[in-house]
Amino acid sequence: MIRPTNRVPVSGLRGHLGRTVTICGWVRTLRLQGRMQFAVIRDHTGMVQVTHRRGGPGDALEAALESLTAESAVRITGTVTANPIVKLGGLEVVPESIEVLGRAETPLPIDERTGPEQRLDWRFLDVRLRPEARLAYAVQTTLEQGMREYAYAAGCVEMHTPKLMGTASESGAEVFRLDYFGRSAYLAQSPQFYKQMAVAAGIDRVFEIGPVFRAEPSFTSRHATEFTGVDVELGWIGGVSEVMAFEEDMLAHALARVADAHADAIGEHFGVEVTVPKTPFPRVTMAEAREILRRGGWDPAGAKADLDPAGERGIAAHVRAETGHDFVFVTDYPASVRPFYHMRPAGRPDLTCSFDLLWKGLEITTGAQREHRYDVLLRQAAEKGMGTGPLRDYLDCFRYGCPPHGGLGMGLGRVLMVLLGLDSIREVTFLFRGPNRLSP
Amino acid sequence: MIRPTNRVPVSGLRGHLGRTVTICGWVRTLRLQGRMQFAVIRDHTGMVQVTHRRGGPGDALEAALESLTAESAVRITGTVTANPIVKLGGLEVVPESIEVLGRAETPLPIDERTGPEQRLDWRFLDVRLRPEARLAYAVQTTLEQGMREYAYAAGCVEMHTPKLMGTASESGAEVFRLDYFGRSAYLAQSPQFYKQMAVAAGIDRVFEIGPVFRAEPSFTSRHATEFTGVDVELGWIGGVSEVMAFEEDMLAHALARVADAHADAIGEHFGVEVTVPKTPFPRVTMAEAREILRRGGWDPAGAKADLDPAGERGIAAHVRAETGHDFVFVTDYPASVRPFYHMRPAGRPDLTCSFDLLWKGLEITTGAQREHRYDVLLRQAAEKGMGTGPLRDYLDCFRYGCPPHGGLGMGLGRVLMVLLGLDSIREVTFLFRGPNRLSP
Structure with missing residues (x-):
């Protein structure tokens, strides 16, 4: 041998x-x-x-x-x-x-002229034939490891929360249902409830990288029905700003690792320069963002409570022009567009202690301080018209001493897309899953 | 604030x-x-x-x-x-x-006299009340990070393979089925097919930690319907012994990290000494194992082709007595008890190039060299009575130049169980999933 x-x-x-x-x-x-x-x-x-x-x-x-x-x-x-x-x-x-x-059969089923869908059909060959496709996973490895390195130094514990749930989280829409020994189970759209449960269990800070599932019939370049989420939850926070500070430091650390290991290769294969971002990242409230965008003609009817992709690109361009920064936290989203469990600032029931992080105009993270007061949580759930039955396990977590906490969920594929300057999440996902794609 | x-x-x-x-x-x-x-x-x-x-x-x-x-x-x-x-x-x-x-309501729903199932119902409190339960996750974090450290230094790339599959892998039994936009999808029982695909894609060595799903109605202390798997796949190997060498070195490295960080705490809370195992681990072929066990009265009818849990404990006790070692690789499993894709040694179609790794008598890993020759694979699938239709995507991987390769799948919870001297995988899983348990 x-x-x-x-x-x-x-x-x-x-x-x-x-x-x-x-x-x-x-x-x-x-x-x-x-x-x-x-x-x-x-x-x-x-x-x-x-x-x-x-x-x-x-x-x-x-x-x-x-x-x-x-x-x-x-x-x-x-x-x-x-x-x-x-x-x-x-x-x-x-x-x-x-x-x-x-031995390889001839001819090969794909070549340089093959279209994107057929390339996905033969993904193993597609990746083998293109060194830059393999580079993406080396970069992913370094990026993840850089994030873990930061998170563990900051006191996080790595958890593996279940992907099988007994009740559909949140609204029940966009959740995959499965047969489970004669009953129904659902696939977790996010580890959020469980990482909150870990904080309530006395695990001070939680880190998880794992699959999340979205039964969304979306066909955009940035959506998938299964993708890899990077999740963090921090206990005992004084405010959502601590979550943002954690994220910007974690990203800066991880991107520095990527620059050290792969800047030359990324430049050569993707024509993109890896920049380690300065911290803190710029912050703009949602109200300011709308104001800025409307001056530029966005949403002339004044009807949009949330940013659409054009709005995200617009605010990113504005911040880039003003500060030279590629990242921006958009904060204080209206309560109307955020889930019931987001905390609201004192005296502002119309807003939430929440943020999105945009990188070069693409949303890569949603985060928030969670409401940890049982009575307030019940009130906010009722306000959103949610029955408490399916939420029982979640709500019970707040009855026996839950500290303030908040966290974030980051789409790893989106981070890679922006980092490598690619147009589609399909390019950075080894085996993409979408409404029409379950194979290979 | x-x-x-x-x-x-x-x-x-x-x-x-x-x-x-x-x-x-x-x-x-x-x-x-x-x-x-x-x-x-x-x-x-x-x-x-x-x-x-x-x-x-x-x-x-x-x-x-x-x-x-x-x-x-x-x-x-x-x-x-x-x-x-x-x-x-x-x-x-x-x-x-x-x-x-x-503020916590009174009284608490659990106390020291609460039975195991009700403790699982209130898992966040159960974990919060017991420092040793939280220690398990700190140990898990170090263990995983030690394995990653070894794997990356050895050239592995971290992959996230899909958990949603278009066809049921292997036999179709023990696979969860879900509704997927009007058709069926299945949850991956293992990342194996996909990590092999990554090797065929030119990713030399693959590492993944992620959830695996088994629709098995098992109620033992070591089974779960969802658990965390540590998976490795190595391309271009000269034989399955390279996979075993990789695993023993990875475990020795990771356990040394655990000993450094947690030996005192594990001793205090669990009364267990953390020993860094010597390498190489003892190896015994399945034929030798049966021989040894039968001398001790195991399987008097001579009917068992595989080791049952009693057999696993017996062979571990024998090896422990002979060598003082807590680990043992059992190798060369009969083809009859292994899947069609295991490679068979030249001239021995009745055996496979495979192994299990036992630690203190508990199986923590199954590994093998995979058959990479398309024609042999077709023959072995036919021999097991498998139709090639559902296997098409898998089989296609071997038609265009697939190198020899092999790998292993390790149950992270089982490793933790043995490491901490615990009786049940429920104790080391944050939120256990079994046939009767989908909550919280």
């Missing part, structure tokens, strides 16, 4: 000049000429040329190369040789053995 | 002797005597006594303490005072202000 310790990643070949090594990867291209045979091999770290001079009848290597197909998985042992005329780093591997570990 | 920067955790009070601080926590006990009032306050770091000498009529503090209820959430400002006769660390807080942030 060849052990991976013998395998040299393509990016490390320069350190083995003149030595015999084993490389493992896929056949990207083949060029079979009269005297010479060339194959370009791609692994997860780069591409290298394999060069063989034909030996004529009986040359097993010649025959092996002749019968290769594009995207076959191969293991090649050979000598790393400097050759200044080779484009891929001035290196080539002169093979001694070629082993096909997984 | 009081900002958390002013808040001192109870464990940090000693550093503030003689100073005025604010503590936030829950009223654990009240002792209201003729001249003195005592309250013990618990936060996420410990407990401290608050001591007040009654001032008589007009003493607002006296009135505040008099009206407190157990488990109310309070914020208390006062002076940290040394008092050697106080049991809780020889410290007390002499209050200047007492604020009730969340």
